[in-house]
Amino acid sequence: MLTCESLCKYYQSPKGMVKSLDEINLSVSKGEFLEVRGHSGSGKTTLLLTLGAMMHPTHGKVVFKGTDLYRLNRAKRARVRSSSIGFVFQMFHLIPYLDVVGNVLAGDDGNHSGARSKSEALLQELGLGHRLNHLPNQLSAGEKQRVALARAMVASPDLILADEPTGNLDPENSKEVCRHLKRYQEKGGTVIVVTHGDAVHDFANRTIDLKAGEIISGPLVDHQAGDA
Amino acid sequence: MLPLILREISFRKGHTTIMLCGLISVTALMTAYLSTESAAERETKRVARDLGFNLRILPKQTDMDLYWFQGFSNQTMPEATVERLANYQGVFMTYNHLMASLRQKITMGGGDVILVGVAPTITSPDKKKRPMGFTIKSRTLHLGYQVGQRLGLKSGDTLQLSGHDFKIEKVMVEYGTEEDVYVYGTLKDVQGIAGKPGQINEIKAIDCLCLTADQDPISILRKELEKILPEARVIQDRVQADARARQRQMVQRKFEFLSPFLMVCGAIWVAVLSALNVRERRSEIGIWRALGKGGGFIAGLVIGKAMIIGFFAGFIGFWVGNSMALEVGPSIFQITAKAIKTEWSYLVWSLILTPLLAAAASFIPAMLAVTQDPAETLRES
Numbered sequence: 001m002l003t004c005e006s007l008c009k010y011y012q013s014p015k016g017m018v019k020s021l022d023e024i025n026l027s028v029s030k031g032e033f034l035e036v037r038g039h040s041g042s043g044k045t046t047l048l049l050t051l052g053a054m055m056h057p058t059h060g061k062v063v064f065k066g067t068d069l070y071r072l073n074r075a076k077r078a079r080v081r082s083s084s085i086g087f088v089f090q091m092f093h094l095i096p097y098l099d100v101v102g103n104v105l106a107g108d109d110g111n112h113s114g115a116r117s118k119s120e121a122l123l124q125e126l127g128l129g130h131r132l133n134h135l136p137n138q139l140s141a142g143e144k145q146r147v148a149l150a151r152a153m154v155a156s157p158d159l160i161l162a163d164e165p166t167g168n169l170d171p172e173n174s175k176e177v178c179r180h181l182k183r184y185q186e187k188g189g190t191v192i193v194v195t196h197g198d199a200v201h202d203f204a205n206r207t208i209d210l211k212a213g214e215i216i217s218g219p220l221v222d223h224q225a226g227d228a
Numbered sequence: 229m230l231p232l233i234l235r236e237i238s239f240r241k242g243h244t245t246i247m248l249c250g251l252i253s254v255t256a257l258m259t260a261y262l263s264t265e266s267a268a269e270r271e272t273k274r275v276a277r278d279l280g281f282n283l284r285i286l287p288k289q290t291d292m293d294l295y296w297f298q299g300f301s302n303q304t305m306p307e308a309t310v311e312r313l314a315n316y317q318g319v320f321m322t323y324n325h326l327m328a329s330l331r332q333k334i335t336m337g338g339g340d341v342i343l344v345g346v347a348p349t350i351t352s353p354d355k356k357k358r359p360m361g362f363t364i365k366s367r368t369l370h371l372g373y374q375v376g377q378r379l380g381l382k383s384g385d386t387l388q389l390s391g392h393d394f395k396i397e398k399v400m401v402e403y404g405t406e407e408d409v410y411v412y413g414t415l416k417d418v419q420g421i422a423g424k425p426g427q428i429n430e431i432k433a434i435d436c437l438c439l440t441a442d443q444d445p446i447s448i449l450r451k452e453l454e455k456i457l458p459e460a461r462v463i464q465d466r467v468q469a470d471a472r473a474r475q476r477q478m479v480q481r482k483f484e485f486l487s488p489f490l491m492v493c494g495a496i497w498v499a500v501l502s503a504l505n506v507r508e509r510r511s512e513i514g515i516w517r518a519l520g521k522g523g524g525f526i527a528g529l530v531i532g533k534a535m536i537i538g539f540f541a542g543f544i545g546f547w548v549g550n551s552m553a554l555e556v557g558p559s560i561f562q563i564t565a566k567a568i569k570t571e572w573s574y575l576v577w578s579l580i581l582t583p584l585l586a587a588a589a590s591f592i593p594a595m596l597a598v599t600q601d602p603a604e605t606l607r608e609s
Contacts, residue, residue, distance in 0.1 A: 045607050054518060055603035075522055082520020089606060093515040097239030098232075107519055151519075163606075 001190055002028040002051060002159065007060035009046050009213075020046040021057065022213040028192060030158070033185040035204035036194040043213040044194035045163050051192065052085050052161045053077040065158065086152030090164035092144040094136040100147050101132050107151035115154065122150045126180060142173030149180050159190045166199040174199040229525065233532045240505070247501045247537050247586075248544075254494030255545020255582050256552060259574050261486060263553035267561040267568045268479060282465045283449070285313070285431040290461065299342060299406055300331030304427035305459055307347070307415070313431065314350045316456045326350040327432045330415060332422040334389075337379040341372070343411050345418020347428070364414050368397040374408040376400075390421045431460075491585060498589035502534055506597045510605045517602030530594035531587050538586030542578035550574070 007024040010017050020043045028034055038044045049055040051062055053069045062069045065084065069077055081087075086107065094103045104119040123132060126146040136144055145165060152160050162181065166174035174197075182203045185191045193200045194210075201207065209217045237244045286295065287303035295301050310328040328347040333340055346364060364370060369389075371381060376399035381387060385396045394413065402408060419425045446464045453462050506513070513526055550570055557568040 049603045049607060052518070054606070078517070078520045078522050080520075081518065087515075087518045089515075091511070093511055093518075093606070095512055095515070097235045102235070106516075 001030040002026075002062070002064050002192075004051065004062045005060055007047075007050060007062065008058045009043070009050060009055065010058045019213045021050065024060070024213075024215060026208070026215070028190060030190055031185065031188055032190050032206060033182065033204045034190075034192045035200050035207040036192065036210055037196065037201075037207060038194070038210035039196055042210045044196070044210055046213075047210065048161050048163050048192065048194050052087060053081050083155065084158045086155065086157040086160040088145070088148050088152045088160065088162035088165045090167035092136070092141075092148045092168075094144055094147055094151075096136055099133045099135055100128060100139070103136065103147050104150045104154050107154045119150065119154055122154060123147070126150055127176075140173075141168050142170070142176060145169060145173065145177050146180070149177060153184060153189075157189070159192070160184060162191065162193040164195055164197075165193060166195065166197060171199070178203040229528050229532060233529060233536055236529070237533060237536065240508075243501065243505055243508075244537060247498060247534070248541050250497035250501070251494060251538055251541030251582055251586060252545040252548060254490050254497075254585070255542055255578050256549035257490055258487065259546050259549025259578060260552040260557075261483075261490075261549075262574060263550060263571055264557040264561060264568055265483065267557060270567050271561050283433040284463050284465075285309075285433065285453070285457065285460045286463065287429060288459050288461050290429075298333065300333070301429040304330070304424055304429045307426050307428050309428065309457060309460060310347065310350065310431050312456060313433075325434050328415065328428045329430050329432065330418050330422060330424060330428045331430060332418065332424075334421070336375065336389075336411070339378055339409075341375050341409050341411050342406070343413065343418055343421065345413050345415040345422075347415040364412055365397065366414050366417060367392070367394055368413070369394045370397055370412040371399045372408045372410040373400055373402040375411055392417075392420075494585055495589035498534055498538075498586050499592060502530060502590035502593035503596065505533070506530060506593045506600075509597070510600065513597050513600055514602040514605035518606060523598040526597050527594040530597050531590050534586035534590035535583040538583035539579060541586070542580075542582030543575075545582060546575045546578040 004024055004026050007021050007026075008019070009021040010019055012018075022043075024047065036044055036047060046055065050057050051064075053062070053064070053072075056070055061071075064080065067080070069080065072080065095106055098106060100123060101116065101119055104123060105115055108115040108119070120129075120132060123129060126149060128143060128146055128150070131139060131143060131147075136147070139147065145168070149165075152162075160181065165177050165181070169177060178200055181191050181193065181200075193204065208215050286301045287305045289303045290301040291303075307328060310326055314326055327349045330345040332343045334343050335341075348363070369387060371379070376382070376396075379387070381396050381399065383396055383398050387394050387396060394417070400407070413421075415428070419427060446462070449462050449464065453460060516526060516529075553568055554570070561568065
């Protein structure tokens with residue numbers, strides 16, 4: 001469903017050229033839960049944003065559902081994101097002036113009837129039924145991340161890209177978020193999570209390690225989380 | 229999008245209030261200024277008018293040495309000349325007041341006086357101005373102060389001239405000018421006394437060219453007058469004309485400076501606040517982009533907010549400005565205070581122009597938001 005070939009992203013810095021991604025080749029199948037591990041500065045977020053049609057690579061291509069994303073113009077890439085890709089970030093990035101339902105509806109691409117009832121059902125499922133009309137600043141970190149998850153899921157995208165979704169959460173909330181991502185994958189969705197911790201490891205069915213912009217191990221390692 | 233903008237406006241109350249206050253101030257000052265502008269203009273015109281006529285149109289053959297020496301022309305021209313001048317559709321047709329007169333020296337009570345017959349002042353039909361000077365009834369006279377003293381006459385007395393009785397309507401106060409030896413009557417009466425029916429020897433006017441001496445208005449006037457009144461010549465009281473022109477130009481320049489100044493201040497205020505708002509919303513803009521929203525949506529959030537605040541500022545600003553004008557205006561423009569009234573058209577303009585000003589001012593911040601790289605923002609935070 002998603003492949004990238006010879007993906008490179010270089011930055012010019014005062015100290016010279018920085019290779020954030022260097023010749024990444026990766027293939028992700030539909031229904032896969034991929035964990036991308038790496039330390040800070042390894043290029044995880046850059047990879048995620050590039051796969052998510054948000055950041056133009058220096059070289060290489062990203063093919064999503066048969067379409068080379070970076071051959072599309074900005075508007076068309078935005079449409080792909082809106083209809084087929086959901087994002088979850090470490091810092092949640094909720095819209096501060098929208099309540100919980102409003103934030104989830106912001107993720108709807110407008111092509112679904114009954115988006116509101118779907119959002120509310122999704123929030124019930126994520127254990128936020130009692131928080132529907134609360135603003136983000138009235139929520140705990142775990143709740144915020146679950147709202148962000150609901151926002152990413154509401155348009156039923158083919159792919160969810162999560163950047164350190166458990167980075168700001170305690171172990172209990174981390175597991176909770178991973179469980180929801182896993183459930184989404186089990187329903188046929190594809191999930192890619194980049195992380196530097198271990199919380200996601202048991203839920204992913206494949207893990208790759210990234211160092212200095214290169215995949216250093218296990219692109220094809222396959223394992224199923226037994227306790228997920 | 230509107231519910232989103234309204235929620236953001238109510239969420240960031242501080243920012244909204246500051247932007248609102250800035251736009252209210254601009255709209256209120258503009259409204260107050262414009263509301264009192266007509267009063268200021270009328271007051272200026274009143275001051276200028278009180279300076280007197282600044283143009284004299286005389287018969288062409290007038291001996292100017294003699295004219296300046298005795299104070300009137302020894303030649304005459306037909307009374308119809310003033311009608312021809314009034315009906316002329318040219319630059320000079322922008323006149324405000326025209327007054328024809330016949331002046332003649334006569335002896336009265338052992339001394340010379342200047343008998344002045346004045347026709348009713350002709351005012352510009354499209355300007356609805358009140359005629360200048362005073363109205364004289366037939367068979368009545370207004371005596372200059374010196375004449376009144378010399379003849380020992382007062383209001384209500386009778387004076388005989390050329391075998392006709394004339395009632396003294398009033399004895400004027402001492403002006404300290406040659407008018408103190410003038411005797412005013414109607415043009416018809418004076419033409420009868422002087423034996424010059426249908427004749428005049430001077431037309432006084434106020435020109436509307438409003439050019440100062442360095443702009444050489446007299447050449448323009450003479451060129452213009454040559455076409456319609458070949459039998460006349462024009463002279464201009466440059467001191468008065470200059471004072472009048474300068475006074476009006478000053479008022480006009482003040483407005484020309486103040487309006488753009490207020491607009492620019494308001495625009496800068498909105499632009500700075502919009503830019504700060506965009507900066508504060510970097511991560512929000514990034515997430516909207518990640519969610520697939522386009523540049524139009526992002527620009528709409530910024531410009532739409534400015535326009536909505538501008539709409540409310542237009543309404544409140546009009547109300548504040550109008551109240552200021554009605555409250556403070558009459559104490560500043562005491563003579564023409566009645567000219568200060570609520571101008572409802574300014575409300576319409578406030579509701580149109582204030583949002584447009586806010587939109588224009590927030591355009592650059594909106595473009596900054598649109599061109600902001602969402603990946604950079606999301607990667608940083």
